[in-house]
Amino acid sequence: MKDEYKKDLSWSGSNKKRINALSKSLQKNRRTDHIINDLHHDVFEKIDCLSCGNCCRTTGPMLLNKDIERLSRHLKVRENAFVETYLREDEDGDFVxxxxxxxxxxxxxxxSVYEHRPKACRAYPHTDQKGQLGIMHITRKNSRVCPAVSQIFQVLVELDS
Known part of the structure; x- marks a missing residue:
């Protein structure tokens, strides 16, 4: 991982209280989706996910039945064999x-399965989606995993100052 990305993640870890306070103030802003979506596009013009890969190393996605079907088909294995080889059920009963x-x-x-990757991987880090207020708790956590999300919060904190 690039040093600048490590600095971003360190910033997020050091600024949890500021991020939490900012998240609360964003709850009152009807333009939150628009603001975060715009920042997502700006930040991802500079961020190279292949220079990081931290999400793939640390954050396991939830796999839906359709994900399991698609990956099994791609790997040419039976679904139960795929589940047995790669997955477990978490405390919520979801496959991870x-x-x-x-x-x-x-x-x-x-x-190695990019074209067939799970839906959660396709959508990560979720900052380009509608409904940001409903997933703000996830976005806050992702700021300590994904340098792009950290950079989004850095800009938001700067704008809020």
């Missing part, structure tokens, strides 16, 4: 990878 990093993450941070 048995261990991290992701079994499909390659050394160069490329995903």
């Amino acid at each position: 990878f048995k261990s991290m990093p992701c079994p499909f993450l390659q050394e160069d941070n490329y995903c």
